[in-house]
Amino acid sequence: MRRASDTAQERRRQIFEAAIAVISEKGFHKATIREIAAAAGLGKGTIYQYIDKKEDLIPLIAEVGISLMSAKISEAASLDAPPEEKLRIAIESQLALFDEHSRLAEVMGGEIERIKHEDSELLTRVFEERYLNALASLVSEAAGRERFSKGESLVIAELIAVMCLLWSHSVLAKKNAGGIEAYETLLEEFVLRGVSGRRKEAENS
């Protein structure tokens, strides 16, 4: 026998999954509530027991997305391995995540920043606090403590995220890279060199 909260949680999960499925397919605006409801196995009106407005789906998705993404980073960070290896694993796990939940990735990289909603700023902050910060730490460690300022690490973390997300978006990346493993290798090398290589000034000396 389930408690009510179980059922409610269950419903939220259904809606979340249906939402990313439909939205990733057609984009936020072309995805209709009716479709999302149907995809969740629910009646049109039932959705509105769990959200107030269609827009509310965005934070719902974003929160779960950020959670999944941060979890992978934290996992990598907690490994007992050299910094560069941790960063490599972090990238690997992000790509794997986006490959597995490719639809989530599309929505995260696509609509979320673009749909204005009340929680836009909150989500940006959460994204920075829960995800970027963790990834920036890995970057910082891999680079050697002194190399990047805090801000720089955060920017690089965001660059890494964007490059990982590209895999889900881009037809061309898929075509030109020739497979996710190849893409992964390329990306890891690119990032690790970019992060840990000696500074240009140093090279010139």
Place this chain on the structure above:
Amino acid sequence: MRRASDTAQERRRQIFEAAIAVISEKGFHKATIREIAAAAGLGKGTIYQYIDKKEDLIPLIAEVGISLMSAKISEAASLDAPPEEKLRIAIESQLALFDEHSRLAEVMGGEIERIKHEDSELLTRVFEERYLNALASLVSEAAGRERFSKGESLVIAELIAVMCLLWSHSVLAKKNAGGIEAYETLLEEFVLRGVSGRRKEAENS
């Protein structure tokens, strides 16, 4: 007295500018034809003398966008400078372009891939042929001819494009980088190291 074609060209330019202005502000779906027409100083119906459907604005914008972007790359490629310097300048000019036409950048990076239209595949091909190829050549040269396969160069070119576009999208990038010059420096170093740095295996030897 203007020839008809002048006027028509004029109109197209007006519409293009109005379209990116309004679409970057509100997103493709929330931007109404009425608003775009008004922004172009035209009546609502007049737009339809130049496009058949609202969707047609996407290729219209994309073509101009790709032109502007490729032009900068070609310019950089034609310079008489060392390969790494050319690549650096290419990145610099992309960023400058996106900073100047930030609205165009938002539309290019945002809606264009997401709005399905008849010309989607055509645009993808044009993007690769006219833009990515040119940038990939610069990457290839800067890396040393043997390092990357053609596909790898193309992927890296796309990564670079995405990282340049991030500047227009991201509130966090703007906040954390501390200004476009700083972002530019960071990005250039990151890319140049990623591209031209010695391979890891080599480093270990």
Place this chain on the structure above:
Amino acid sequence: MRRASDTAQERRRQIFEAAIAVISEKGFHKATIREIAAAAGLGKGTIYQYIDKKEDLIPLIAEVGISLMSAKISEAASLDAPPEEKLRIAIESQLALFDEHSRLAEVMGGEIERIKHEDSELLTRVFEERYLNALASLVSEAAGRERFSKGESLVIAELIAVMCLLWSHSVLAKKNAGGIEAYETLLEEFVLRGVSGRRKEAENS
């Protein structure tokens, strides 16, 4: 321990009170069953143990309203006083009733006639039989038996009712009269003169 009928009666009263409270505030259509249920301290579904359709609230309210209104008239009629005084007191008590149950008044004067329901005709008949007739008798007596036909008395009774109800409806009446006592005095004089004054023909003689 209460008997079931006590509880049922209790529930009906709760619903009645909640209904007039909410309906007078927002109008019949904007008043939702959920709100009325909440105001009655009941769950949304529970209401439907006592009514079949939202519309059924109208006769429920109307019956209670007519009862309250008629009771006051009967009270006045049973007084041992001159006819004109009885009529004056009837008016006074109607106004007092509407002032006390201003929400009931608003609903009675407002929605009840406008919402079509199965019992519309029944209610009209009940209103005439239980309320208008009693008030018409007072009018008749106050006017002198011969002056008005039965129909005329009924019409005048309805006019009186409408004038009493105006107090609850009208912002302007409240503003211009300057208080319920003043309104009462004005109304009583107006009605008594209208009812008992000599006929125009008589005046001209």
Place this chain on the structure above:
Amino acid sequence: MRRASDTAQERRRQIFEAAIAVISEKGFHKATIREIAAAAGLGKGTIYQYIDKKEDLIPLIAEVGISLMSAKISEAASLDAPPEEKLRIAIESQLALFDEHSRLAEVMGGEIERIKHEDSELLTRVFEERYLNALASLVSEAAGRERFSKGESLVIAELIAVMCLLWSHSVLAKKNAGGIEAYETLLEEFVLRGVSGRRKEAENS
């Protein structure tokens, strides 16, 4: 050849007429935009070229209604006749108006005060300034200048309006009065006695 403004005016009139027809029949909330549009011989969307929200129909109707009603009062006021006769004619013409435009009357007396909209207060003020004031003057004159204060006249004017409107609302009034002429006679006598009859105090002397 019509000017554009002619057509727009025409459309407004069509919409106004359709709106009172449908709204008087089914009430504001049950009247759908589709029905009103159809009744106006227009497509559903066309209505929204002339109003912003369904609610806007209320002030549209109210303004026309108040105009029609005030016009009749002004007409009566401008006659060369004794004050009591002017008031009698005013009542007569109101009743005739409401009988002719019975649907307008139903809407004026029914929905207008009840539907809250942005212009509620404005309309109340306009109603007082353009209609009640004029009618109150007639009342004042008929009563003899000294009898009623300004506020009292206004209240009586409102009572008169309500009594005239009753004719359109009430099944019972129609049934019991036996025809509009009879209702008119009854109402006129009632009002004139109420207004011009000697005060009670005077009677007692």
Place this chain on the structure above:
DNA sequence: AATGAATGAGGATTCATTCAT
């Protein structure tokens, strides 16, 4: 008896697109 989750009919509103002027 009481409840509230589930439902879908129903309605307001928007907006791309057409077309007569």
Place this chain on the structure above:
DNA sequence: CATGAATGAATCCTCATTCAT
């Protein structure tokens, strides 16, 4: 060519009502 009034398909959202617990 330019225009904007007219249109109705499309969609979000509300809410009365049902029903399993």
